[in-house]
Amino acid sequence: MGVPMVSGRLPVRTLLESGLIRGVNVRTSHSVNGDTLLERAPPSRASVSAVRSGAAYGVKEQLTSFAVVITSYNYRDFVVEAIESALAQTRRAAQVIVVDDGSSDGSDALLRERYGDDSRVVLISGINGGQLSAFQRGVNAVRSQVVCFLDSDDRWGPEYLARLGELYDAREDVDFVFSDMRQFGQQDRTMKFHDRAVDLGYTAISTYVLTQWYGAPTSALSMRTSWAWQALDLPNAFLRTWRLSADNCLVFGCSVLGAHKYYLPTGCVDYRIHARNGWWSNRSPRIEYINKMNSSALIRHYADRIGMGPECIEFSKLEFMTKPNPTWAETKRYARLVMMRRVAPWRKWERALNILRRGWKLRG
DSSP, X not given: OOOOOEEXXXXXXXXXXXXXXXXXXXXXXXXXXXXXXXXXXXXXXXXXXXXHHTGGGTOOTTXXXXXXXXXXXXXXXXXXXXXXXXXXXXXXXXXXXXXEOSOSSSHHHHHHHHHTTOTTEEEEEXXXXXXXXXXXXXXXXOOSSEEXXXXXXXXXXXXHHHHHHHHHHHOTTOOEEEOOEXXXXXXXXXXXXXXXXXXXXXXXXXXXXXXXXOSOOGGGEEEEHHHHHHHHOOOTHHHHHTSXXXXXXXXXXXHHHTOEEEEOOOSOEEEXXXXXXXXXXXXXXXXXXXXXHHHHHHHHHHHHHHTOOGGGGXXXXXXXXXXXXXXXXXXXXXHHHHHTSSSOHHHHHHHXXXXXXXXXXXXX
């Protein structure tokens, strides 16, 4: 039998609170302007425990189950290579979910023909809504503990999920992992965000005050599914703003809402540079300015949702203490944060020097 095709926009409708996982069971289904909308029913405590343990997915408790969400818009020339790289992983994904976002280049027909009878692949198609909408549709179909995102013009080396799995299996406290990337196509270089693996701890205050970006482009992002649900649970007004660069919603959302972040270089993520890259080919001072303003508004939205305000800067040192081996750049960042507190100058310097001493001692 073929894999069922899901049509329409499936936005995440639930407000996830304080790290609790809302249910994955459909409560209602209705149509608005021709789009099928699914809403989730709240789970029982038992179902939350099952999700966290892995029992809900039929996997061994000690192994983390993975879903891959691939979103595509008019990338017929690339999308098959992305899907095949996800299917070729040495640690198999429980789900490979492909969202075709209303392509007009024949992508949808190609995907139906090639993967319509492939039990490993779930195909979702519908009207064009942009990247954030496609993320929401894909994550709405996830039934695995960790979700990884892959752009349809990128690809992974076969060990990517295996490398991630080693970390997620061993560290239940880690919620969000991002990797380095190798550019190919029109450029050939490696994008490294640190020179080593780094446990970044919590990053809410640094993100809120400094708009610090603790992440990577889409294809190098992974997170426990509950955090993806939370970060993508956004009002429809954001769908137009984040038609492109919706990875900001994942990166900023997970930081502000309280995910524990980790940088793990894998050498397995290939990031294609070509003339049609949505973000890469549209960089300019104007676009950079608009993106910064939109990012600031997005961060404020997440902060307002959890009641976070400027007073959080008072807890900057406590957030810094969640980082077991901070980089020197991160140490200086938090020293800067405590210097922004509204206290006597001598207290600012005392706290900043304490942070600098600790960071120098623990630096890698």
